[in-house]
Amino acid sequence: MNGSADFTAGVLLASVICSVLLLMVCIVLLAVLLARSRTPERRTRAVTPPVVRPSARTSARPDDQEKAAAERARAAERAQAAEKARQVAEQARESAEQAREAAEKDKEQALQQAGANLQWYNAAVAETGRLVERLNAVADAEVRGYADVAVPGLLHPQFAGTPLSEHVAGAEELLREAVRATRADVSGAARAGVRGMAEEVQMYLARLQMSINEALDQPPGADHHRSLVDMDAHATWALHAVQRLRILAGSWPGVQRADCTFREIVESARGRIPAYDRVDYTYVPDVGERWVEGRVVEPITVALAELLANATSYTGDRVSVYVREVPKGFCVVVDDKGAGLNAFQLAEAERLLSRQTTLDAANLADERKLGFAVIGHLAHDYGFHVDVSAPSPSGGVQASCLVPHHLMSAAPGPAAPRETAPPPAAHAVNAAPAAPAARATTSNGLPKRERQHAVTPVSAQPTQQSITDTRAPEDVAADLGKLSELLGSGLATGRDNDAEGHPQP
Amino acid sequence: MTASRHRRAGMIRSYAVTGGDAPGTRAGLDAATLLVADPGRPLTGLAAQSRRVMDLCLPGALSVSEVAAHLQLPGAIVKVIVAGLVDSGHLAPRAPFVPAASPYSADFLMKVLKALEKL
Numbered sequence: 001m002n003g004s005a006d007f008t009a010g011v012l013l014a015s016v017i018c019s020v021l022l023l024m025v026c027i028v029l030l031a032v033l034l035a036r037s038r039t040p041e042r043r044t045r046a047v048t049p050p051v052v053r054p055s056a057r058t059s060a061r062p063d064d065q066e067k068a069a070a071e072r073a074r075a076a077e078r079a080q081a082a083e084k085a086r087q088v089a090e091q092a093r094e095s096a097e098q099a100r101e102a103a104e105k106d107k108e109q110a111l112q113q114a115g116a117n118l119q120w121y122n123a124a125v126a127e128t129g130r131l132v133e134r135l136n137a138v139a140d141a142e143v144r145g146y147a148d149v150a151v152p153g154l155l156h157p158q159f160a161g162t163p164l165s166e167h168v169a170g171a172e173e174l175l176r177e178a179v180r181a182t183r184a185d186v187s188g189a190a191r192a193g194v195r196g197m198a199e200e201v202q203m204y205l206a207r208l209q210m211s212i213n214e215a216l217d218q219p220p221g222a223d224h225h226r227s228l229v230d231m232d233a234h235a236t237w238a239l240h241a242v243q244r245l246r247i248l249a250g251s252w253p254g255v256q257r258a259d260c261t262f263r264e265i266v267e268s269a270r271g272r273i274p275a276y277d278r279v280d281y282t283y284v285p286d287v288g289e290r291w292v293e294g295r296v297v298e299p300i301t302v303a304l305a306e307l308l309a310n311a312t313s314y315t316g317d318r319v320s321v322y323v324r325e326v327p328k329g330f331c332v333v334v335d336d337k338g339a340g341l342n343a344f345q346l347a348e349a350e351r352l353l354s355r356q357t358t359l360d361a362a363n364l365a366d367e368r369k370l371g372f373a374v375i376g377h378l379a380h381d382y383g384f385h386v387d388v389s390a391p392s393p394s395g396g397v398q399a400s401c402l403v404p405h406h407l408m409s410a411a412p413g414p415a416a417p418r419e420t421a422p423p424p425a426a427h428a429v430n431a432a433p434a435a436p437a438a439r440a441t442t443s444n445g446l447p448k449r450e451r452q453h454a455v456t457p458v459s460a461q462p463t464q465q466s467i468t469d470t471r472a473p474e475d476v477a478a479d480l481g482k483l484s485e486l487l488g489s490g491l492a493t494g495r496d497n498d499a500e501g502h503p504q505p
Numbered sequence: 506m507t508a509s510r511h512r513r514a515g516m517i518r519s520y521a522v523t524g525g526d527a528p529g530t531r532a533g534l535d536a537a538t539l540l541v542a543d544p545g546r547p548l549t550g551l552a553a554q555s556r557r558v559m560d561l562c563l564p565g566a567l568s569v570s571e572v573a574a575h576l577q578l579p580g581a582i583v584k585v586i587v588a589g590l591v592d593s594g595h596l597a598p599r600a601p602f603v604p605a606a607s608p609y610s611a612d613f614l615m616k617v618l619k620a621l622e623k624l
Contacts, residue, residue, distance in 0.1 A: 229520045236518050263553045271521030283553035480620035
């Protein structure tokens with residue numbers, strides 16, 4: 001397009017020059033004509049004096065001679081003038097010819113220039129295309145880390161040293177610089193995050209070692225137990241920190257649980273934060289004993305632990321947790337009395353909660369964000385919803401974790417007699433032992449573990465009634481004798497049925 | 506069964522249940538102590554495990570070790586929970602094996618001892 005425009009411009013220029021030259025030729029011709037018309041005047045003027053002079057002179061002979069001489073002189077003059085005019089005309093013709101040639105040449109040059117411009121233009125376009133290839137190769141080499149990637153040079157060597165090549169090199173360098181800066185940023189943030197979590201784990205494990213040392217120094221007793229509890233706590237917190245790290249790195253929580261109730265989830269989550277003693281769980285048996293599918297138990301527990309950690313870290317006050325039934329499912333609500341989130345913190349929290357964030361430059365700035373990133377990741381993967389936008393009645397943040405119905409699980413065992421069956425009736429002082437099937441279910445769904453099939457028959461026997469003096473001591477002794485026989489035979493095969501499921505204190 | 510028990514094990518840590526209270530050696534509370542609940546006490550406001558202990562004990566009497574079995578918690582932890590409930594008046598501990606009408610005779614105790622020695 002541009003080339004053709006240049007071409008047209010060249011042609012126009014040439015035609016203008018031609019017309020100017022034609023004008024000049026016309027002017028010159030006009031001048032020649034004028035000169036010709038003026039010569040007779042001069043001739044008449046030159047003729048007149050001799051006309052006057054003969055009239056003044058008397059002698060005719062010399063007059064004739066003079067006349068002839070004058071005639072010759074005039075003729076010579078005329079010839080000269082004619083010659084001159086011819087020369088002038090010749091010159092004008094030559095100059096016109098030159099001008100025409102010059103115009104011809106200019107036109108030729110303009111055409112050449114236009115052609116050259118078009119060539120350069122095409123070359124520049126091709127070079128830009130090559131630049132894209134070069135940037136692609138740079139990206140392959142620098143970002144994707146491919147081996148054996150050759151970054152191509154200039155397509156047209158004639159561009160070397162021109163501003164164009166400098167710009168191309170500049171663009172390439174810019175890309176490399178951007179890659180370097182991004183990489184440094186991301187790796188720095190990831191390093192900071194990993195470092196922070198590693199420090200946390202290390203701290204808990206170091207404290208665990210200290211607790212173990214203390215326990216080793218103590219005799220068994222209350223303090224010994226205290227040390228064990230400390231060890232347990234530190235190990236749990238370290239475990240949680242590691243779990244958080246692996247979730248942020250894109251992995252699953254790493255533990256598969258059986259179906260659990262909300263009570264178990266809340267108490268487990270509470271145990272995973274250092275400030276567990278500031279968490280008040282309002283237990284309502286109705287919702288507290290609803291079962292959550294085992295697949296999501298651990299993710300929900302980890303997310304809840306993060307919510308509790310946030311709540312307890314931003315307020316020194318007590319934090320309350322409760323489970324509430326909503327039309328879509330069940331909500332675990334964490335209420336704190338802290339300062340709440342401002343608009344920016346809220347926007348950032350919702351951004352992190354709403355998407356699946358992994359370890360990157362955007363979300364590892366501080367601990368609180370880290371927690372939201374963990375929750376967002378889990379919620380995205382397992383299909384529950386966490387919301388922190390609702391203000392708490394006490395002015396802090398009300399975080400709620402919605403567990404939809406499809407993530408809930410039916411109570412294990414027969415569900416129908418659950419409401420009607422008597423409470424652990426087997427242990428009632430005056431009640432007859434209930435049937436084993438009924439014993440498996442309870443009114444509040446409390447001891448609903450398979451394990452109790454082993455436990456209840458044994459624990460049902462030694463009620464107060466059976467041991468008191470309604471029976472003769474001899475009978476009791478006889479029973480004990482039988483028991484000892486049984487146990488003796490049991491000991492021969494193994495010690496398992498000694499406790500029969502009784503937990504050892 | 507064992508698999509699911511195993512998978513639930515470790516879910517709840519004992520310190521989270523007791524709120525960090527160390528189990529004391531409470532006089533008169535051992536694994537065999539019978540617990541009788543006071544039905545007049547309100548259940549609202551109790552911690553989850555305390556509430557469950559109350560639910561277990563309200564229909565009748567239950568020993569500490571039985572409660573521990575039902576709650577699937579270590580006996581020492583249950584003792585802490587029970588001690589709290591005893592302090593608040595929700596539970597009354599009762600020494601086990603108390604004969605209602607007459608005390609045991611020395612003869613009977615000897616028989617029991619011998620029987621136990623045979624074990």
